[in-house]
Amino acid sequence: MIMAKRISLVVFLGLPGAGKSTLCKELFQSVENKANSNTINLIHVCFDELIPLSLQEKFVLMKQSKLEDENEGESWKSTRHDVYNKVDRLVECLRNNTTDLDILELFGIVEKQDANVDYVILLDDNFYYRSMRYEYFQLARKHNIGFCQCYLQCTTEIAIHQNLSRDIQVPTAAIETMAKNLQPPQPQELMWEFNTVVISSKSPDTTDAIWDIIEKSLELPVQPLVNRDLEIAEARLRCSLSVAHQADLILRSLVGTLIKEAKANKDFPTTKLPEFSRKVNSGRQSIIVAIREGSLGFPSHLAEEVCEEKKQELCEFLRSEMEKKLRDQSPNCCE
Known part of the structure; x- marks a missing residue:
């Protein structure tokens, strides 16, 4: 039976090629150096692995061309909703000590009898529309768990250049379209985005800054609305x-x-x-x-x-x- 003391959803957002997946890997490496490393379980939810890249490209380019296909749009929404449901089921397992073997196996979680484990779920996607991020804040609110955001800020030119070195590349036109539509976090205006860290190529001690907001989110989970x-x-x-x-x-x-x-x-x-x-x-x-x-x-x-x-x-x-x-x-x- 899985038992979890604390859980946090960490939203990574930014253009394709900004370095989100690389940063997630760095967090896995850096956790080994933390004093409480044996009480932290990182879970990487990579949307590129759960949503076919071809479907992502088709949707973004469809928006760019203004030739929106109703069936394609519904397929896109349905696929993203399916990922959301999987994350919801994952949190349900961890939060309520239940066993959902399909979900646990999907995210590579091994059952353990440890009530002191903190589960940190890294949501690795572009999340360029604010509405995409807000639904995961609502999920955190639903389960009374932590929520924070990491915005990888970079120019369109840098994203395109770094994208060219990836094994699976996103079309340049799709990146350019996404850059025009990207809605950056507004922690000063929106209370639900207050726990956000902005990472750029010049940011020092990148993983330390992320661990700081993760710890903050674990200590202060999102409270359910009374009204x-x-x-x-x-x-x-x-x-x-x-x-x-x-x-x-x-x-x-x-x-x-x-x-x-x-x-x-x-x-x-x-x-x-x-x-x-x-x-x-x-x-x-x-x-x-x-x-x-x-x-x-x-x-x-x-x-x-x-x-x-x-x-x-x-x-x-x-x-x-x-x-x-x-x-x-x-x-x-x-x-």
């Missing part, structure tokens, strides 16, 4: 932040468009242009604040993330919101 409303509010904030940057770029462009339209309107008094410009910019700022606070009601299909095929719809939604702001400030300004 469901808090989770809903957190999800709204997360969704809003994921589109805030793109919305800001669209709104800045929209400000210029609205001012140009006003100038081109022969019935619009030239003397009112300065006041109109001020109101448009004020509207832009208030919308951005509402997005970041999570109080702006995005359509549900836009709230999670904005891919290219949804960008036009977001533009139309933001223009509508801007026109509402202008009407509130001056009923006749948009007529």
Whole structure:
């Protein structure tokens, strides 16, 4: 019967070629030098081994080409959900001292009668969308276990160069697309991402920094929510932040468009242009604040993330919101 004292999920995120798998190997080597090495059991969950690389490439390139195939998209989601379920079953075994031979064998775990073993599960994937990482935070919350993140930060150029030395390479176009869509951790804005370490090629004592946040996560497991409303509010904030940057770029462009339209309107008094410009910019700022606070009601299909095929719809939604702001400030300004 497996017994575990503490468990932590460690999310590794970054572009293909950033060095995530290499860093996982270094952690396995460094654990031998730790004073409590005999009470730590590292488990490497490599998504490249569980999800065919060809399917990953097809999905990313499909997104890039904007030719999303419904069947391919569902296949992708189904495969990732299957990995999630396997990790869930693994934690269930370790947390509740149950035996699931298929799962234990899959992750190479040997049964042992030791109640003092800490299990550290290394989740080795790109995790470039925040939603991909958040579901594992929710898993940690569900089981009341530790959670932390390690973001391997590197330029697209370095990732592409290092990818070329891999046995199995990811297409350069896929890396470039992923780099554009990557949503870095925001520990200052999102409480669930607070236990994050950023690793770059210049980071000293890399494994020491990771062991520090792992220990912190083991000591402070994620607490279950007593109030469901808090989770809903957190999800709204997360969704809003994921589109805030793109919305800001669209709104800045929209400000210029609205001012140009006003100038081109022969019935619009030239003397009112300065006041109109001020109101448009004020509207832009208030919308951005509402997005970041999570109080702006995005359509549900836009709230999670904005891919290219949804960008036009977001533009139309933001223009509508801007026109509402202008009407509130001056009923006749948009007529």
